[in-house]
Amino acid sequence: MNQKTMNNNQLFLFLFLFSFTPFFLFSQNIIQGKIIDAQTGSPVPFVNIGIKSLGSGSVSDEVGVFQLSIEKAKPDDLVSISSIGYEGRELSVSSLKENPVIQLSAVTYTIDKVELLAKQWSSKTITIGNDKRKRKQSVGFANSQLGTEIAALLPIEQETWIKSAHFIVNRGSRDSLLFRLNIFQYENGQKGDNLVRENILLPAPTKKGLMSIDLEKYNLVTDQPILLSLQWIKAYEKTDKLLITFNAQKAAAKENLYLKHSSVTGFSKISEAFPGAPKYELCFYIKGQEVKR
Helix, strand or coil, X not given: CCHHHHHHHHHHHHHHHHHHHHHHHHHHHEEEEEEEECCCCCECCCCEEEECCCCEEEECCCCCEXXXXXXXXXXXXXXXXXXXXXXXXXXXXXXXXXXXXXXXXXXXXXXXXXXXXXXXXXXXXXXXXCCCCCCCEEECCCCCCCCCEEEEEXXXXXCEEEEEEEEEXXXXXXXXXXXXXXXXXXXCCEEEEECCCCCCEEECCCCCEEEEEECHHHCEEECCCEEEEEEEEEECCCCCCCCCEEEEEECCCCCCEEEECCCCCCCEEHHHHCCCCCCEEECEEEEEEEECX
């Protein structure tokens, strides 16, 4: 074999190995797995999964498949898994690497629809939150990590039947995005239960305007303040930005804008998440009826 042939073979081998190196490193730093129902074996869609100690997370897709970065994780770091309608789980990174198929056990909710209908509700429809549509400030999500959320704290004081939710969009999305609606009870600075007991999904609008959803059939009733939240759970096209913003006004008194950086972190006020940022009142609101006094 002459020198030229050897050099060509060596170059080919180098390029061959180099071309596979990124995939090898990628596979070391990413766990791909699937989340299924423990009883039926069916895939569980849009499950929150992440590593709390790192503040990083993701969301499974509509067939339960997820990808989780473990680049900075230690083998004994805990992976948290949670989904509406299922019991949450925690397991170590090393356990997940050994078996990336996660089983979740369903929980049963009891909703007393008869009691809801029997209550004496005021005939007047009320609005709670900021419904001002005149464009002021534009605010968006904290980042483009699947599972990030934006929420408004709404001051419910009397038992209220939540009949619809509304979000004033300043700029529509250029990409096809999907959001999940969450409504968390929130009192004394602590997030409580999610009133929503099944996935309520909203596609992102492509234009500015009002994004609304009818909630009457879900029988959502509370007498506590709530965090009305949109969580980003899917991009139908590859994107590294969340190209959608919502209307907000500088808060005259208390700010109501909260952010959640990933699917496994907690909510924080925007002034806490970004020190020095102005205080804002986000233009999210609900319509509903209060129980008669």
